[in-house]
Amino acid sequence: MKRRTFITATTVSLTATGLAAPASASTGRKPGYEVVHRFRAAMPTGVTVSRHGRIFVNYPRWGDDVPFTVAEIRGGRAVPFPDAEVNREDAADLAGHFQSVQSVVVDPADRLWILDTGSPLFAASAYGGPKLVAVDLRTDRIVRRILFPSDVVPSDGYPNDVRFDLRRGAEGMAFITDSGGDNGVIVVDLATGRSWRRLTGDPSALPDPDFLPVMDGEPFMNRPAGAAPTHYEVGSDGIAISDDGKLLYYCPLSSRRLQSVSVDVLADPDATEADVAATVVDLGYKPMADGLESDDKGRLYGGDLEHDALWRRNPDGTYDTLAQGSELVWIDTLSVSSDGHIYAIANQLNRQAPYHEGVDLRRKPYLLIRVPIDAGPVRLR
Numbered sequence: 001m002k003r004r005t006f007i008t009a010t011t012v013s014l015t016a017t018g019l020a021a022p023a024s025a026s027t028g029r030k031p032g033y034e035v036v037h038r039f040r041a042a043m044p045t046g047v048t049v050s051r052h053g054r055i056f057v058n059y060p061r062w063g064d065d066v067p068f069t070v071a072e073i074r075g076g077r078a079v080p081f082p083d084a085e086v087n088r089e090d091a092a093d094l095a096g097h098f099q100s101v102q103s104v105v106v107d108p109a110d111r112l113w114i115l116d117t118g119s120p121l122f123a124a125s126a127y128g129g130p131k132l133v134a135v136d137l138r139t140d141r142i143v144r145r146i147l148f149p150s151d152v153v154p155s156d157g158y159p160n161d162v163r164f165d166l167r168r169g170a171e172g173m174a175f176i177t178d179s180g181g182d183n184g185v186i187v188v189d190l191a192t193g194r195s196w197r198r199l200t201g202d203p204s205a206l207p208d209p210d211f212l213p214v215m216d217g218e219p220f221m222n223r224p225a226g227a228a229p230t231h232y233e234v235g236s237d238g239i240a241i242s243d244d245g246k247l248l249y250y251c252p253l254s255s256r257r258l259q260s261v262s263v264d265v266l267a268d269p270d271a272t273e274a275d276v277a278a279t280v281v282d283l284g285y286k287p288m289a290d291g292l293e294s295d296d297k298g299r300l301y302g303g304d305l306e307h308d309a310l311w312r313r314n315p316d317g318t319y320d321t322l323a324q325g326s327e328l329v330w331i332d333t334l335s336v337s338s339d340g341h342i343y344a345i346a347n348q349l350n351r352q353a354p355y356h357e358g359v360d361l362r363r364k365p366y367l368l369i370r371v372p373i374d375a376g377p378v379r380l381r
Helices: 273-277
Strands: 034-039 046-049 055-058 070-074 077-080 101-106 111-116 131-136 141-147 159-165 173-178 184-189 195-198 236-241 247-252 257-262 281-285 292-294 300-304 309-313 319-324 331-336 341-346 366-372
Touching: 034 055, 046 341, 055 101, 101 159, 101 331, 111 159, 159 236, 173 236, 184 236, 236 300, 247 292, 292 331, 300 319, 300 331, 300 341, 309 331, 319 366
Parallel strands: 046 101, 046 331, 236 292
Antiparallel strands: 034 366, 046 055, 055 070, 070 077, 101 111, 111 131, 131 141, 159 173, 173 184, 184 195, 236 247, 247 257, 257 281, 292 300, 300 309, 309 319, 331 341, 341 366
8 A cells, every 4th residue: 555645634533434343253253363474674565475385575665674675485584585686776777676566466377476666655656667577486587577657657656466367368467456646457468568557536446535444443544743634545455356357356445345347348458448437346345455365266355454354255245254353453465375375464554653643653573474264366377
């Protein structure tokens, strides 16, 4: 996620609709979770797990000391991946270095794709910074760099998360949420590197102007030191693809609604914006969530940021609480793995200084957890 331009807040109330936590199993018991790794340095946002169990994470450059923005967890340590040099922030070589990575995702062919915002400290980006980079996990070498033109990722854009369908086109397509600028979804033809925007400024991708989340017992707002509080407004953020590849699920972060759109229409470069918008469906209430994920049984997953919980949405639209606890503060990105677990980052993002009058309330370690789900990842290839 990222911060955006905000509207000054006026009267604040703790009362909001839809604040009840999702229902847990019929026994009322909240299943446990396993801590896979504890982060004691920079704050991570993303996680992904390869077919062979390799775990990759990323750390955007938002103000923490971030010596490397992509890492592999090896032997209990975070090691720069694929090497330290490419992780070196370098304004003189935007395309050749990772500037500030927001997401890492292993695709159905077991390649690691790295989504670079090109926007350290949320600064305006320039061509070469925002990019999608592929690493062959057999050799751990970069095999592809796709740079986004400025009409696809403008200087105030913020590529956030990505999902893949390798059956489309000659080599597959990628779908990316843009949390900056006018919000929307970016589509990438992996064979040609061509990319285009969809749903730019569509209401389904925009933050809900009446949305006011409650966390740690108080309204969650931007509270910079020495300035009036403002609403927290972030648009299209979480993204997942259905197990049959027909639907792309997405959600604004500042919302309690889940949306879907036809992948067939998104993937058609000749489709009009009206064609795309006509396939958007509001799927109703969901808890406030950052990342989304899907499994091969047609279920969706996300964090309930207001209740320190992890939920699953079943095909019939009902919800289960899979895990809940005081350590699970701000569940960010999720990844379903071949080992039958869902992995998730809990990073206390809401306790950063910009939301607390300049005081950083985060308390290390941040967590990587996993929960058994008896399902595997969606592999469209």
